[in-house]
Amino acid sequence: MHTRRFPVFAGLAAAITGIAALSVPAADAAQRDRAFFEQVAGSWKGPGEIVAGKYKGTKFSCNLIGEPGVDGKTGLKLDGTCRVGLFSQPMSAVLSEAGSSYKGKFLDGASGKGLDIISGRVNKDNVVLGINRSKLNGAMIARLEDDNSMNVTISVKVEDKMIPVIGMKLNRQLDDIKVGAIK
Structure with missing residues (x-):
């Protein structure tokens, strides 16, 4: 299979990781954050589309696996692939707490062919x-619709406006194994 790097994917997993924090104590915020990342851990699959720019109209599909935290920190580690037609692109991201915010990188970060997560x-x-x-x-916004579906939007700043460029609808992949009792 051919692998080709698509620059349009540079913003995708930046998913699969700021709204101003609510006025809650730091301990409550840390517990809320950890609970969110544990909730989005797992296997996700779904379609996406580039909605603006040079590659507007390009449709793709992603298979991603998220694991909560790296080295015991609150955050997310993401691995998987996204596919356009016959071409597949590896996806990876690492996001971890940095004080009251988050830092990380998508692929190999901005110094390579990826992006930095700066907040x-x-x-x-x-x-x-x-x-x-x-x-x-x-900015990248990942919002849970319910326990098994998530919308991801990636926007870029053009002058004073945020313009959406990528949209994805991911669904949790659940095991099809039936569990029963033995009598």
């Missing part, structure tokens, strides 16, 4: 991450 905030059912590569600034 982040968790709310009850979503996370908003600030993303950066050179002069490109943007």
